[in-house]
Amino acid sequence: MKDMKDCYLKKNIEFQRVYSAKHITGNRTFTLFYKKNNLDYPRIGFTITKKVGNAVTRNKIKRRLREINREHFLKLKPGYDYVLVVKKVAVDLSYKELESSFIHVIKRVR
Numbered sequence: 001m002k003d004m005k006d007c008y009l010k011k012n013i014e015f016q017r018v019y020s021a022k023h024i025t026g027n028r029t030f031t032l033f034y035k036k037n038n039l040d041y042p043r044i045g046f047t048i049t050k051k052v053g054n055a056v057t058r059n060k061i062k063r064r065l066r067e068i069n070r071e072h073f074l075k076l077k078p079g080y081d082y083v084l085v086v087k088k089v090a091v092d093l094s095y096k097e098l099e100s101s102f103i104h105v106i107k108r109v110r
Helices: 012-021 055-071 088-092 095-109
Strands: 023-026 030-036 043-048 080-086
Touching (some): 012 030, 012 080, 023 095, 043 055, 055 080, 055 088, 055 095
Parallel strands (some): 043 080
Antiparallel strands (some): 023 030
C-alpha cells in the first residue's frame, strides 16, 4: 500500500462488486456492505444519496467520514472492501456521534 489514497474505492465497478457480494450489516446511521478483496489492506467507499440533504450537507458528511476513516483506519479488517451507505439520520449528528456510529458498524464486521 503506497498511501491513504489507495484505500478508497473510486470506480462504479468496484462499488458494484461489493454490493453484489450481499454481505451486509448496519446500524441506524449506516448500512455497511463488505467483500473480500484479496489485498493485504482494506479499502472503503462512501455512498450518500440525494435523499440526504443538499450538496453542501452531503459533502460535509463525506469530509467528516474521510477524517473519521483516517483516524480509525487500523480498526478495519485487512483484506476487505467496504461500502458505507449513509442514511438520512446522519444529517443531524455531531462529529462525535458520527464517529461512534462508524466505530460501532465497523466492529460488527470484525
